[in-house]
Amino acid sequence: MIEFINNMDTLRNELYNNSRDIIKLLEERREIAGKIGECKVAGGLKIRNREREIEILKSLSYDHFTEFVLNLLFEFSINYEVLNRNSADSVKYSRILNGVKYIEYRSERDNLIFLLSRILNPGTVVLCDYHEISKILISAGHHIANAIEKPDLVIYMDGRENQEIIIKDGSMLISENFLASKANIYTVEIQ
């Protein structure tokens, strides 16, 4: 028994060191992505570059797990690049959601989806038929509903009935219906 416990302690130490190294590398990666983001802003380029992502996926991913991890890394970079750009841009648009009946925000699609992930309270259950949005919402700590769950929020990318949030043509529309269910929304100031 003692031997098992010693063995587990050793493994835990190894795992701890491994986690520490991963975190350090992730921080480094995020810094580099931030610098790429600055170049993109300077060059007027879009933050997401799916061709580059596919290039990386093709050369580095060899199974579902590595593909999943790489996709998460891309989302982390994008969140960071967008954050950087927003603070660099200073306040362009500012509005308090609380008490507003309807809101429309216009921006690049990635930026909108990122903003949406921040508007929702952590852990919101979302029914969403769009993979890119789902990925960003999951990385921001939200859940994607499956058929049995009752979602807090329904997002569709195009005009369907009962939509609560529409993201279309560089514009995000948050409906009155959704704003009425304030339980799911932070009072946020949008930049």
Ligand SMILES: O=C(O)C(=O)C[C@]1(C(=O)O)C=C[C@@H](O)C=C1
């Ligand atoms: O290479 C870029 O353009 C980046 O911004 C970096 C990165 C990445 O994390 O690897 C992030 C977002 C892009 O969609 C593609 C790749």
